[in-house]
Amino acid sequence: MLNNIYNIFFIPEIFLACSSFVCLLFGLFLKKNAFRQTSNLAVFVLLLTILLVYYDSESNFANYKSLFSHSSFINFFKILALLGSIASIIISKDYFLGIKLKNFEIPILFLFSTLGMMLMIASNNLMSMYLAIELQSLSLYVAAAIKRDSITSAESGVKYFILGALSSGILLYGFSLIYGFTGSMNFDDISFYLSKYDNLNLGLIFGLVFVMVGLAFKVSAVPFHMWTPDVYEGAPNSITGFFAIVPKIAAVALIYRFCLVPFENFYLEWSQIILFLSIASMFLGAIAAIAQSNIKRLLAYSSIGHIGYILIALVAANDDGIKAASIYMFSYMIMNVAIFAILLSLKVKNEYLINISDLKGLSKSNPIVSLSISIIMLSMAGIPPFIGFFGKFYVFVAAIEQELYVLSVLGVLASVISAFYYLRIIKIMYFDESKSEGIINFQISFQSKIILSLSLFLIICFIFYPSLLINISASLTI
């Protein structure tokens, strides 16, 4: 226990918080190469934090029992978020240098945001949950607007901020209702209080709905998804990469914990909301992405669609659902890391790639890159034998275990629709004849190359040894 004062620094969250400040000072006093050095340090800090999360058994935040909790599910998602953060810092480093955006604050912002996410995932109390969400979001608002001289970046930052503030307000209102009707902010206490009742009263239902709305905004589930395409499009590509990869992990873990811990006995109440969010997200994500010509908007809609599938597993609300969510989230992270690692290294006429149609002729000029993109796209579409298929497969296993037949059929139909736009990217690369060849440059740093190869390896080779991930995710308890 906390008999030694130094032990406190081995709590991952505290370690990360302190190190983030150290990084900030470090960056401030560096004269040259501040951005590069700080990024490297940030990656190092995050790696250490992963080790601490992995090995922490006694000294963890759960000792502050009322605010945070500790479980294998939480640890899994924390490690996932940290890994995503590391990957996105590494793959975006060269991009930032390329567009001459060398503020050393960027990795620091990522660090603080990651800290917020770790707290979000672990939070066991409405208050700590809210503060964690705010810490995470505030860093991201700034990150979205980091390119100050670009109108689109500023616009996306402001848009994100205003809508985020609105959703936080709704979230807080929901919290206050729940607190008012149960008399507690702690998840366990709320659960204990509610276990005496068969039905939620009207106030609590309102509270629940408000909180769901706020959380749906954070995971960008339809109909609270409006900000996602605009923010994705406006923010610099590398920030978009971070948005796509990491915050979703934390938000998904949070929505799972919020539904399954304090309100686990009121499945019927929240499952209807999640059911609607899930179906709407899958279909809107699939249909709206068809019309996109901007690759970032397309990926935004694709991530909305993926959230729909993860929410299917939440509607299933069984052990298989937790397993499915963790496998799906892992595959989602890997696929997004891989696609952004490529996008952040592709230049068309010395500009970073934005329009999908610019991929034309890539299969001639750069066969390996286009093959990689095709594999990622097929995996995202859920075509076997790639990892994306197994994510979807486990989601449907969980849903059918709970006899959600209609939902599963709708899910697979949406996946067929979404296959269309993933295939369209392959079509543009392979089927369309291009007259102007060689305008696409692919330059990738050694570190990003490692990240890219590793994630491609996982996408392709998951099928040969699936048991490792599956055993881990099967053992998770919420």
Add this chain to the structure above:
Amino acid sequence: MIDWPLVSVIIFLPLIGALIILFIKEDELTSINIKWAALLATLGTFILSLILWLQFDYSNPSYQYEEKFRWFDDFNFFYHVGVDGISLFMILLSTFLTPLCILASWNNIKKRVKEYMLSFLFLETVMIGMFASIDILLFYIFFEAVLIPMYLIIGIWGGNRRIYASFKFFLYTLLGSVLMLIAIIVMYRNTSSMSIEFLQGNYFSYNTQLFLWLAFFASFAVKIPMWPFHTWLPDAHVEAPTAGSVILAGVLLKMGGYGFIRFSLGMLPEATEFFIPLIMTLSIVAIVYTSLVALAQTDIKKLIAYSSVAHMGIVTIGIFLVNQQGLEGAMMQMISHGLVSAALFLCVGVIYDRMHTREIEFYGGLVQRMPLYATVFMIFMLGSVGLPGTSGFIGEFLVIVGAFKFSSYVVIGAAFGIILSAVYMLYLYKRIIFGTITNNKLADILDINTREKIILIPLAISVILLGIFPNLFLDPMRLSLELIITNYEIANAK
């Protein structure tokens, strides 16, 4: 018996070939080294699959050469492959046709030869893997993975409307197969098993069977294809390169028939009994309607594509008669159609390579310049019509004999289709081959060369062999089919 993993070697040998091709440097001008590597890999696979046949135990109705490894720790999902009488010839068909496809594309594929050969080798692996799977999820993984190389083959090396055709092919078949995924999960939930062998023991309640049957029907009816789900097929055939059409007609359509026998008949007998009238109606409509449509075609490939739908109608009738003659006839018809339609597409490829058009009107009087071509074309044309002595006859005859036990209306429908098939095939042959050369461009057309002889003559021999010694093929599959029929009758007698 053989104590090394023969089936796995056959499945993965093409993939290993593909990996080797991936790492050899392409010869800039001719890509000759890539072509030879692909040809050797596929020929090796074919020779190994012949061992499968030679060592096959005819007296064993269940799976042979089984290999089983646990794959997923949390699931009863195994890497479980093996061969029985039903899958044996499907595997042989795949391994036989793929080297011919590689040879057929020897000169006419000029761009991206490396990717082309990679696609074909990957395709061969997944086709064989699919027929050899004894685990449904493994089957499903291969079944859907087939879409990836086929999508690329149609989309990259196809004709003018290739993009439309490739998307239609992919999305249509994907829509069918995802419903099968749901059905597979439901089956697993009810029985905790994914073994095809185990699931053939009839474990589902009647209502569950109906839904499962519809889900499987969605995927196989699109694949085989049955009217009215056939519209992707003419597009895909016309736009695909010659070798793509060959594999599509020769093997991919059989995936549907194979699935019907294994899943619908084998696992869902009571639901099958319920849906037999539906299948019979659709099949007869398919036979008559698509034959008439074929008659009106002006494009040779499209005509053969529609004739495929009609022939597959005979197959579905044979399968759902669920008696010995019907099933044997359906299997023979599938093998025969695999050879004959593949050969017909290759024949079309021969003249397309020379003249770059597939319009029937363009040709006429080819017999004057291409006597050898006219001869082999005639063998395949007669095989397609079902003349005695060719493979097509055995299948159609057995199906009609079986159909008499079921209903004479079905017999009338099927026989009418066979007559129509004679009409459109003979009419096609007359227009292309007979007469005098009216089109001046055809004056210098050359007869088939050595490479084309190597491709077409084995096919012609096997079509005749199948017609004269059908027992060579019927004996190995007989017991496996009997097993399915017995299970079916036991389930429905309850």
